[in-house]
Amino acid sequence: MGNGRTIKVLVVDDSIVFRELLTLGISSEPEIKVVATAKDPFEARDKILIYKPDVITCDVEMPKMNGIEFIRKLIPQYPVPVIVVSSVSGVVFDALNAGAVDFVEKPNMGDVTNVKHFIYSLIEKIKVASNAKIVQNTVKSSMQPEGTSEAFDSRKIIAIGASTGGTEAIAKILKGMPPTIPGIVIVQHIPPVFSRLFAERLNSSTQLRVKEAETGDYVEQGKVLIAPGDKHMRIKKVANRYKVECFNGEKVNGHCPSVDVLFESVAKEAGKDAIGVILTGMGYDGAKGLLAMKRKGAYTIGQDEHSSVVYGMPKVAYNIGAVTRQLSLERIAASIMEMVR
Numbered sequence: 001m002g003n004g005r006t007i008k009v010l011v012v013d014d015s016i017v018f019r020e021l022l023t024l025g026i027s028s029e030p031e032i033k034v035v036a037t038a039k040d041p042f043e044a045r046d047k048i049l050i051y052k053p054d055v056i057t058c059d060v061e062m063p064k065m066n067g068i069e070f071i072r073k074l075i076p077q078y079p080v081p082v083i084v085v086s087s088v089s090g091v092v093f094d095a096l097n098a099g100a101v102d103f104v105e106k107p108n109m110g111d112v113t114n115v116k117h118f119i120y121s122l123i124e125k126i127k128v129a130s131n132a133k134i135v136q137n138t139v140k141s142s143m144q145p146e147g148t149s150e151a152f153d154s155r156k157i158i159a160i161g162a163s164t165g166g167t168e169a170i171a172k173i174l175k176g177m178p179p180t181i182p183g184i185v186i187v188q189h190i191p192p193v194f195s196r197l198f199a200e201r202l203n204s205s206t207q208l209r210v211k212e213a214e215t216g217d218y219v220e221q222g223k224v225l226i227a228p229g230d231k232h233m234r235i236k237k238v239a240n241r242y243k244v245e246c247f248n249g250e251k252v253n254g255h256c257p258s259v260d261v262l263f264e265s266v267a268k269e270a271g272k273d274a275i276g277v278i279l280t281g282m283g284y285d286g287a288k289g290l291l292a293m294k295r296k297g298a299y300t301i302g303q304d305e306h307s308s309v310v311y312g313m314p315k316v317a318y319n320i321g322a323v324t325r326q327l328s329l330e331r332i333a334a335s336i337m338e339m340v341r
Helices: 016-026 041-051 067-077 091-098 112-129 166-175 194-205 259-273 287-295 313-319 329-340
Strands: 007-012 032-038 055-059 082-086 102-105 157-162 184-188 209-212 223-226 232-238 241-247 274-278 299-303 325-327
Touching: 007 016, 007 041, 007 112, 016 032, 016 055, 016 112, 032 041, 032 112, 041 055, 041 067, 055 067, 055 112, 067 082, 067 091, 082 091, 082 112, 091 102, 091 166, 091 194, 102 112, 157 166, 157 259, 157 287, 166 184, 166 194, 166 329, 184 232, 184 259, 194 209, 194 223, 232 259, 259 274, 259 287, 274 287, 274 313, 274 329, 287 299, 287 313, 299 313, 299 329, 325 329
Parallel strands: 007 032, 007 055, 055 082, 082 102, 157 184, 157 274, 184 223, 209 223, 274 299, 299 325
Antiparallel strands: 232 241
16 A cells, blocks of 8 residues: 555455454464444445445345345445455355455465465555455447357457456457457466366456466467466467467466466467457556557457546557557457457
């Protein structure tokens, strides 16, 4: 933060043990203060009015009203950034769709190391969320009609990178894509297992074939490959096709998978035949890689500030000259299709 402001947090969870764990854990960070806790959404509503928190952490499974319904009703009235605390489940994406800005996986309470990692991760997410913009879920994707057979340049490859707010942004872009679109590779900062759940969700809600990437997968028309949540992903050109490699490695720019790792490989292997897109997220991962792509002749797009949940990664990319065009989220799918026709 660096501005001396204390982040006020409201913790919402039906377990008194977990409320105390969260309160003690995140209050260990001097910049954060838990101003109140609540055992259910109705108590939370009252405490929002009293304490005016900057960020809310919210469980999903709670009595009286679940966390998703709470977020859906809360955000239009009180646009407070919400971080969902949940066990491994696809419901986190329902929560993000409802208006939550991020999520964190509940720890194994018997594993001290796991709990410490969870607290550290939550503290970092709270700091990011305190600067996040609540983007109302009003963007209409230009869903292509069934059977669209528009011809695109099959030599092209589309690379996308995103972090906080990215799951919803990616979903909106992909829903605007027909099944004839050139192959797409994506790095979204997301934990392992959730990356597979995210891919499965997109596979069932778009006209594209979406899967969590595995080494040896080919980038093909109408296919989307999403980097696993704990591995870097890069592409290699084999004859006239692109193949992905997923591999273990140290974090790059604080992340594994890293957008820069993917983008730099796309710059090297695809050059002018690539389209690079950098979306909402905190930090600078992907900016240098996008610049490398642009210097090799790729067309590059950065999400604009107004439609970004966190205008961090796209801002850095824009400031260093890596962005050919800066666009609102609702215009990105059309711009990609225009460049691959």
